Amino acid sequence: MNEWVLRLIEGGGYWGVAFLMALENIFPPIPSELIMGVGGLAVARGRMDIVPLMIAGTVGATLGNYVLFLVADRLGYERLKPFVDRWGRWLTMDWGEVERASYFFRKHGGAVVFFMRFLPMFRTIVSIPAGLSHMSHVRFLLYTTAGAAIWNFVLVQIGRWAGKAFDEAEKYFGWATIVVAGAAILFYFWRVVTWKPTPS
Template sequence: MTAWILNLIEQGGYWGIAFLMFIENVFPPIPSEVIMGLGGIAVARGSMEFWPLLAIGTAGSTLGNYVWFLVGDRFGYQRLQPIVDRWGRWLTLEWEDVERASRFFRSHGQWVVFAMRFSPFLRTMISLPAGLSHMKHGKFLAFTFAGAAVWNAGLIQGGRWLSCYLAEAEVWLNVLIIGSVLVALIAYAWRVVTWKPRS
């Protein structure tokens, strides 16, 4: 499994990484930790370079977050609320969750966009209230890019370090990759099935 995904990443090249990172931030099928970590292994193998990988992966991540920012910025509270009310089960959230995230954004300031890049669960979610608050586009993109660059650099370095132990760790990597995808799918299915509006 690890070798198969690594081959896909190497064949797709930098643009494949950018696409995967974009999709991961819109609807996460494979965590960025796996994508950039395997990219780091590709760097250690010599099939990719550190700086282009960091730049293109961070750009993909930033654009993925920008999608959610634009949803909040363009739709606004009044047009977004009916969508959340109607599709809340499939989004596994309700309007109260959006309001809570918006209050969190307003109370912690715009730097929270940078800080949340290091949170596995909130890094994409914070983009929506940033858009709803009509944060300046340039500032949002700069904070998101900077935070994502720091995070991705760490993931690439971790992948490079892990490559030294790839033969011994490949079984565990397979378990980690398959497990993370299964856990994400099961968690989503469970939330959809058990979801009930608070009202």
Template sequence: MNAWIIHLIEQGGYAGIFLLMVLENVLPPIPSELIMGLGGIAVARGSMTFWPLLLVGTLGSTLGNYVWFLIGDRFGYLRLRPIVGRWGRWLTMDWSAVERATAFFQRHGQWVVFALRFSPLLRTMISLPAGLAHMSHARFLAFTFAGAAVWNTLLIHGGRLVARYLSAFEDAIGYGIVGLTGVVVLWYLWRVATWRPRD
């Protein structure tokens, strides 16, 4: 099972990694930990190399976050609120969550765009208030790229470390990957099913 999962990542190649990382930051529930971790295993197996993997993964993450930034920057508060009201269930966010994220951004400053790249729950959410605050595009992209590069480096190295134990724990790791993916999908479906707007 483990070899089959890794084979899917390898078959997609760098373009597949790029696309998955864009989607991971635009649509839930695809975890970057899984994508780049498996990429790290592919590096250890010799079917991918570190620097191209890091580059495409970081570019994909940056582009995905830039989508949310542009939505906030171009739409603004007045036009964005009815969109969140209509599609909030599928995004598992309501307007009060946007307001809380915006207040957090304003309270802590623009550096949080870099710092929150290491937060599984907030790294994408912070892009929207950064756009709403009309942060400099160049600065947003630089902070996002730098933070994502550090995070992806850690994930790739984590995958390379896991690869050392593949032969001894191949079945356990394979089932663990499937289990983690299933948990993330079920969590997202549960959020959608139980979602209630607070505002």
């Protein structure tokens, strides 16, 4: 069994979960689906409690998104554009993508922040147009916290179900963590190497 994966989450405790969830929203070393899923598995094994796990995961996810929101809110379009132009390769995004996300945000309103929490590819980038449009900090935090809490609850329940339904769930979660984390890192470097800005 890949006991070490479960111990990685448990070893850091609830603070470790919060840190990983915050980091996942800036640079995803381990996807939130696996962080909270393994946390749910730990709950099923009686090694963690669901309430502090939910609090840690939700606070971490909200803080990670808030960092991006604050950067965009403070810099604004004029100062953020040169930053994206310069570091776009490492961010694997260009200004055209930021503008399209901003247009989508303005068209559909602040509730987009809530619904994007359920989409892995968009849950992070939506914080940027929200900041650029100077959305109310309170509204942003409420939408983000609500969306993150619901999604984290679903992930924890899946982990709990797997832990109760399968005796060797730890093994599968362990290998899934290794494979997905490795694939995420390789995909990031592939994006960096092959990335090209969108033609103006």
